[in-house]
Amino acid sequence: MTEITSSAPMIGDCTHAVSPSLVVKLPLSxxxxxxxxxxxxxxAVRAAQNHFLTRGGVFMSSSxxxxxxxVAxxxxxxTKIALANTIMKFEDLLKEPGLPIEDIARLSEALGAWDDQKMFLSRVPGLRYVRGPETPVPTEEDRERARVFMNWVRNTMKREMILSAMRDKVRSIPARPPDKDLPGWQLIEPRSFCQSSHKQKMETTLPSTSLTTTTTTYTYPATPKSIFQTFRTLITPKPSDPTPNHKQVRISPSVTISSEHLSTANPSPFKSLSRTCTTAPHSIHATAEHKRHKYAYFRRHPTYEPGAWASAEGSRKANTSFYHAKPWAVEMYVGRELKREERERKLAVQLGRDGRKWMVAMAEVGKMDVQSVRLERLVVWLSGLGGG
Incomplete structure (x- = not known):
């Protein structure tokens, strides 16, 4: 048994006076x-950390x-759980109203001692810590520089939004088509003017009954919007947007257990796996109100009771952890398993070929008149089919 000793005095060696009001609120231990x-x-926590350091750290100790x-x-x-519970107990006592000043001073002194050592007590033995850069305190010059920068960003965004609005306003004004009577007018009209004139002609030729139908079409602008205008459009809520529905979580009262052909990896070709799914209610320990001892999951323990998810007795499990195995043993085990699977696959393929040949042979024999065929020829013919 590993013995971990501490050089600090125990609780029983305390000779300080404690007020009766505080003794009642503290545990007997x-x-x-x-x-x-x-x-x-x-x-006690430091003693546990030092013991791990003598073993090379937490990670080297496990090897x-x-x-x-x-045990360590x-x-x-x-020790860490006991210390955490004591700290929470003392903090709760400080929040109680009507606590004597002497008790408040003792509890504050105890929590101050913990606050001085909590950085070292929270470290993992054997883990190398790197001290990061400390965050510098901003000076008045840094604050002034940050204020000037924020004002510059704010003015830039405001100017960009004004320019974007002006560009949109100019873009919305229709262009006046040129006069054809002026000299220098080309016979080939620009594409934009052709499209606009063609659209006006189509609108004038539509019957009056088509005015009752409304169609919504989206036309892409000639020039893209600025990033500020796009961001403003995205963050502006629309009244037509539907209210998002909250997600609802529904838990089925029963569970479905997968069949063997879904839960078996690399099955043997000579074993037919079941394809039936089993539906069973949830186990009692599935909720937080119920629990089972860890020995209830150990098959060789007397209190073990197989549940709905337990595999059959004597079923072979694949070793995927290899926790205590050496690397060469793992390679040998995996190689042996792969060779066994390859042999079974080849044997299944060969049996399938031979089975088909013998079925053809027996069908041919049924068509023949066995009485008129010599036995030697029949044997030679069948053996030739089986060996081919």
Whole structure:
């Protein structure tokens, strides 16, 4: 058994006086002043960290004696949980109204001792920490420079939005077509003028009944919008937009268990897998109100009860973790499995070929008159089919 010792005094060695009002609110296991309680628990955490350092750190410790590593890990976890519970208890006591000033001073002193050491107690033993750059405090010059920059950005955005609005206004004014009577008029009209004149002709030739129907068409502008105008259009809410519906989560009262052919990897060709899906209600431990002990999942334990998700007794499981295996052992095991699968596949293919040949042979024999055929010729013919 791994022994982890601490050089700090224990809680029972405290000789400080504690007020009766504070003794009633503290647990029986902490029959001491708050400072000694915090100091003792912090010393226990430091002892666990130092023990891991003697083993090369948390990560190197797991590669050695597994039992000692498990004992050290459990002790480290236990001390950290006890310290965290004590800190939360003291913080809750400080929030209570009507607490004596002496008790407030003792609790504040204990929490101050923890605040001084919390950075070192939260570190993982064996993990190298890199000290990052400290955030500099901005000076008055930095604040003035930031203010000038924000004003420049604000003025630039305002000027860009004004120019964008002016461009849109100019673009919306229709262009006056040139006079054909003027000298120098070309016989070939510009495309834009042709399209506009053709559109006006089509509108004048439409009957009056077509005025009742409305069609919505989107025309792309000749020049794209600026980024500020596009952003303003996107963030402006439209009254016609529907209200988004909130998602609703529905949990089925039953679960569907996959069939064997879906949950079996690399199945054997000589075994027919079931394709039936099983539907069963949720297990009791699926909710947070119920739980099962970890031994209830261990097959060889007397209290084990197979559930709806448990595989059949004696079923072969694929080893995918190889936690304690050496690299050469893993390669040998995987190679052996691949060779076995290849042999089974080739055997299944060969049996399928031979089976088809023998079926053809038996069909031909049924058509023949066996009495008139010599037995030697029949044997030679069948053996030739089987060996081919």
């Amino acid at each position: 902490q029959n001491a002043c708050p400072v000694c309680v915090i100091s003792s628990q912090m010393a 050695g004696d597994v039992k000692k590593h498990v 890990t459990r002790y480290w976890r236990k």
